[in-house]
Amino acid sequence: MTAECCGYPISIFFIVVNEFCERFSYYGMRAVLVLYFRYFLLWDDDLATSIYHAFVALCYLTPILGAIIADSWLGKFKTIIYLSIVYAIGQVTMAISTIHDITDANRDGTPDNFTFHIALSMLGLILIALGTGGIKPCVAAFGGDQFQEHQSRQLNTFFSVFYLCINAGSLLSTLITPVLRAQECGIHTQQQCYPLAFGVPAVLMVISLVVFIAGSGMYVKTDPEGNIMWSVCKCIGFAIKNRFRHRSSSYPKREHWMDWANEKYDKLLIAQIKMVLKVLFLYIPLPMFWTLFDQKGSRWTLQATTMSGDFVSILISTVNPILILTLVPIMDRLIFPLIQKCGLNFSPLKRMTVGMLFAAMAFVSAALVQIEIDKTLPNFPSSSESQLKVVNTYSTTLNVTISPNEHLLIESFGVQLHTSKHTYSTISCMFVNDFSLIHGEQWCEFSRKFGFGASYTFLIPSTVFSDDCESITEVEDMKPNSVHMALQIPQYFLITTGEVMFSVTGLQFSYSQAPKNMKSVLQAGWLCTNAVGNIIVLIVAELGKLPKQWAEYLLFASLLVAVSIIFSIMAYFYTYIDPAEIEAQVRKEQGLEPEEMEKETLEMEEKDEDQKNEQGVKQTKI
Numbered sequence: 001m002t003a004e005c006c007g008y009p010i011s012i013f014f015i016v017v018n019e020f021c022e023r024f025s026y027y028g029m030r031a032v033l034v035l036y037f038r039y040f041l042l043w044d045d046d047l048a049t050s051i052y053h054a055f056v057a058l059c060y061l062t063p064i065l066g067a068i069i070a071d072s073w074l075g076k077f078k079t080i081i082y083l084s085i086v087y088a089i090g091q092v093t094m095a096i097s098t099i100h101d102i103t104d105a106n107r108d109g110t111p112d113n114f115t116f117h118i119a120l121s122m123l124g125l126i127l128i129a130l131g132t133g134g135i136k137p138c139v140a141a142f143g144g145d146q147f148q149e150h151q152s153r154q155l156n157t158f159f160s161v162f163y164l165c166i167n168a169g170s171l172l173s174t175l176i177t178p179v180l181r182a183q184e185c186g187i188h189t190q191q192q193c194y195p196l197a198f199g200v201p202a203v204l205m206v207i208s209l210v211v212f213i214a215g216s217g218m219y220v221k222t223d224p225e226g227n228i229m230w231s232v233c234k235c236i237g238f239a240i241k242n243r244f245r246h247r248s249s250s251y252p253k254r255e256h257w258m259d260w261a262n263e264k265y266d267k268l269l270i271a272q273i274k275m276v277l278k279v280l281f282l283y284i285p286l287p288m289f290w291t292l293f294d295q296k297g298s299r300w301t302l303q304a305t306t307m308s309g310d311f312v313s314i315l316i317s318t319v320n321p322i323l324i325l326t327l328v329p330i331m332d333r334l335i336f337p338l339i340q341k342c343g344l345n346f347s348p349l350k351r352m353t354v355g356m357l358f359a360a361m362a363f364v365s366a367a368l369v370q371i372e373i374d375k376t377l378p379n380f381p382s383s384s385e386s387q388l389k390v391v392n393t394y395s396t397t398l399n400v401t402i403s404p405n406e407h408l409l410i411e412s413f414g415v416q417l418h419t420s421k422h423t424y425s426t427i428s429c430m431f432v433n434d435f436s437l438i439h440g441e442q443w444c445e446f447s448r449k450f451g452f453g454a455s456y457t458f459l460i461p462s463t464v465f466s467d468d469c470e471s472i473t474e475v476e477d478m479k480p481n482s483v484h485m486a487l488q489i490p491q492y493f494l495i496t497t498g499e500v501m502f503s504v505t506g507l508q509f510s511y512s513q514a515p516k517n518m519k520s521v522l523q524a525g526w527l528c529t530n531a532v533g534n535i536i537v538l539i540v541a542e543l544g545k546l547p548k549q550w551a552e553y554l555l556f557a558s559l560l561v562a563v564s565i566i567f568s569i570m571a572y573f574y575t576y577i578d579p580a581e582i583e584a585q586v587r588k589e590q591g592l593e594p595e596e597m598e599k600e601t602l603e604m605e606e607k608d609e610d611q612k613n614e615q616g617v618k619q620t621k622i
């Protein structure tokens with residue numbers, strides 16, 4: 001019997017605090033990673049973003065490794081501890097790699113040996129990816145393991161609280177770590193304080209590990225049942241081979257192709273594999289959701305840069321977790337119970353389908369915003385056009401006519417200038433509020449706000465300093481961005497509503513439909529849908545460039561609608577199961593473990609009505 005508080009196992013407290021600290025550590029480090037590449041290692045934009053995405057993709061591929069270690073070898077508890085140690089070492093290594101004084105022998109403020117810093121940071125990132133990805137499927141599943149059969153309602157609430165902790169951690173860290181980076185620190189010279197920005201996430205990871213170990217005496221720990229993954233692979237291989245050997249029509253058909261393993265493998269293992277395969281099959285269309293979801297960080301960020309408003313980076317990094325923190329309780333406490341009260345069966349797979357449709361709507365909203373932005377963007381010449389800018393330095397206005405080529409876009413300025421000797425220089429800058437012209441003791445200063453996205457030309461006459469800078473002419477070549485960033489809020493709202501319906505439910509579903517000894521593996525399968533979604537983004541970004549961004553958004557929205565229709569058909573044929581019950585049935589058929597059986601039957605009888613409604617379940621079709 002585990003210690004409980006308000007119907008929840010106390011051990012859960014340690015797990016959610018552990019998750020909060022870990023996600024703080026992960027998202028905090030991620031928030032300053034590209035800046036570190038760009039401004040510390042002095043990589044260009046392309047290299048910095050490629051390495052960043054490769055790192056994120058690796059973090060979603062390593063869960064499968066963690067799950068195999070947990071379910072086949074060490075068990076979830078030990079896997080979390082060992083991989084958290086690897087993770088913490090990675091974070092510390094990363095923080096050390098950002099101390100410029102280590103190699104700054106000449107004390108000029110820049111590292112002298114970049115190879116050292118690059119090698120150390122890459123080592124740190126690999127360890128972090130191994131740690132964060134490896135423990136990810138184990139922590140959620142381990143949390144689920146703490147609940148008993150009669151606590152299925154609390155189990156669902158746990159997954160929501162778990163998701164809230166993820167987002168509370170990420171929200172705080174994405175706000176705090178950039179501020180830490182902006183501090184100045186150093187031994188010989190003062191620099192932006194990367195060691196602090198990476199050091200705090202490292203400390204949080206150590207705290208996460210300590211909190212997890214602190215709960216050690218209270219956890220329900222399930223032992224791994226040998227090398228389950230290897231047994232699964234061998235069993236599937238045998239079923240395929242055996243089916244192939246008996247392909248002639250003279251052999252009677254079997255109910256399921258896995259039944260062709262009956263000759264050699266345990267019925268229980270075959271039943272468990274069937275459960276897992278059914279869920280994995282259902283996962284096939286899911287990466288498309290992540291393909292849209294993960295474009296928040298790329299396409300939508302770029303869209304924001306063509307809009308007006310000063311809170312670009314804050315908006316982008318915090319709007320998602322803030323909305324999650326608001327929407328999860330609203331959905332759990334208000335919307336879902338209300339739907340249930342109306343007598344509608346809003347089963348997990350239905351929720352996920354609706355989540356996909358919300359994400360598709362978010363992309364329609366993004367397309368509408370893009371159309372508004374496009375109306376305000378400057379008219380750039382296409383590949384078959386040229387653009388001329390004629391600066392009139394003559395003393396009166398001149399008419400400019402161009403006849404031979406109709407495709408020319410002409411912009412002419414009837415400005416008065418007093419010199420013909422001038423040089424041009426183009427300066428791109430951020431947050432410009434003033435600039436000055438200085439010549440010896442003489443100077444002109446302009447103080448005014450220049451709009452984002454705008455381009456200006458200043459024509460400076462030779463008399464500039466004798467007439468108090470009055471004669472400088474300013475020409476606005478490109479208008480500043482005028483579509484406000486607030487217009488992106490509906491799309492963020494829609495995609496986050498989609499995330500709550502899709503992601504939180506998917507997490508619960510993956511746990512509830514997995515046999516006991518393969519819970520982490522199914523969590524890893526669930527996380528892999530995210531990795532595949534990210535890979536699709538990379539491929540589509542490279543190959544499928546549509547000439548108009550809004551058209552690309554609509555294309556993605558239509559693809560997701562099509563995929564959600566396919567998913568809803570697949571879901572219709574999916575029968576929700578109670579893995580424990582199936583396992584008990586198989587054991588009974590095999591005449592195994594009678595005492596165990598009795599215990600399980602008793603526990604099953606204890607299940608309240610709540611479970612059937614909440615978990616969705618048995619024999620219910622979408």
Ligand SMILES: N[C@@H](Cc1ccc(O)cc1)C(=O)NCC(=O)O
Nearest residue numbers: 166167170316317318320321324
């Ligand atoms: N909602 C995401 C977290 C998140 C935080 C900040 C962002 O800018 C984007 C996303 C989430 O809950 N992800 C699941 C996870 O396990 O991290």
